[in-house]
Amino acid sequence: MSAEIDSVRIAAPAQAGVSGRPRRETKRRRWRGVALGLVVPIVAAVGWELAVRAGLSDGRLVPPPSRIAQTFADLAVTGELARHTAATVARVTAGFGLGAVAGTVMGAIAGYSALARSLLDPTLQALRAIPSIAWVPLFILWLGIFEASKVALIAVGVFFPVYLGVMGAIVAVDRKVVEVGRIFRLSGPAMVRRILLPAVLPSFVVSLRAGLGLGWMFVVAAEFMGAGEGLGYLLVDGQQLGKPAQIVAAIVAFAILGKTTDWILVVATAPFLRWQDVVAAEEPR
Template identity: 55%
Template sequence: MTVKIDENELLEAKEKSVKVGAELKKVRGFALGFIIPVVLLVVWEAAVRFNLLDAYVFPAPTTILQKIIELAKEGTLWGHVGITFFRVLIGFLAGTVAAVVLGSVVGYFKWFEQLMDPLIQAFRSIPSLAWVPLFILWMGIGEASKVMLIAVGVFFPIYLNIVSGIQGVDRKLIEVGKIYHFTPLQTVRRIIFPASLPSFLVGLRSGVGLGWMFVVAAELMGASQGLGYLLVLGQNTYSPELIIASIILFAIIGKTTDYLLKSLEARALKWQDNLQNQL
């Protein structure tokens, strides 16, 4: 007796097994990322419980969690998180648009790089806090100065990665485009953009990370809401649990945004035959 095997069924079974394997890898990677934070939290909690750490200086994780829950019940937590996220989002978008426009022109035209890049690199060397008094003088202590400071922080890593990505395109690919008589627009769309996309996406991740760092400096400029404001409030009221709670919230939200951009990067670069896509 012979058993006929449907090729379509075999292909479907193979595709299912591949999908299940990919999902298991994602779950494993997600679980591995939690091992060290959980171990650190357990050690931290034990150290406070056994009086190895001063509870006033280093409150236990459970105390910090209670503080976060308390802020949530009061209804103030979401307002602080929301306004901080809004500032980072607007600053990130503004900095990204400026970096894409300027970085694309600088990367594509050599003469424009020679004209503009020295000035931009000089501005990049200026510490973030040095901009604070100038932005306050120009725009006051309102939202405009805060968003502008975040945009400045976001701009530089994205700009550098775009310029590096465009200038790093293999000249042989450009020659292939000339052989096929690509127009300049076709060359940009079909060769330069895909080849520089990995650098651009890395720049976005670096930019959003700096955006969360710069928002702290921005919210020191007379803010009455935001996670940066909670840091200052915790300092003024001698509440280390509030300070550490704000820091942890920054870490959680920052990691979440980075994870979203990393997922976007993985989807956008599926076509690449590299080590990451083989894992």
């Protein structure tokens, strides 16, 4: 008995070391991916800065990074950057929440029921083809020029990719996997939890990311609708006053916020996808 206990004590640290090693490897791979992702923008920014300083361009229409950084600093000192960023983030958050919930519910209904799919999908596909700008006068007429119309426009942009992703994922569930669940006599909730949900989740996360990206695109159109604050307002203000550095700074802010929120979404959904064993998880070569 004492020998068995000693062997367990010896094996425990070894097992902890084995489990800790993949965790360290995953963290190292993640930071390496972040560093690789920064290579292209840093090289492009440094290259353009050097080109302007060398006199190859005057940097008037496309300002160098140093001038854009100065614009960011000026906006931060006056408090405008925080105010406009907060307004835009609030609109995207509200629109993304509404659009994602509606798209998930409608996609689940259309994917689960062939009758509902035949009734709803043709109309929704026709509405999906309408350009975002075409909704602007209608939403202003219905909801006014204030926040409700802006959030509604963003929600429309988020709705369609989420709806398509959820419906397509449910329809594409392998019939053989469902039959296995029926053979084991899984109940309805158990079938959803153990069969359908794991099969749908990867596509659902991708559709959420696509919807979030469109939400950031639609917020620009939304903030063209008479907004008094927001990053879209900075774009319009920079155009009217002839400030290209402010325009590029607003575009860079959109890029940073869009990538940050996408990363947050990926991190938040990662625990639900740990069961996946996919090639994409391997270290880049």
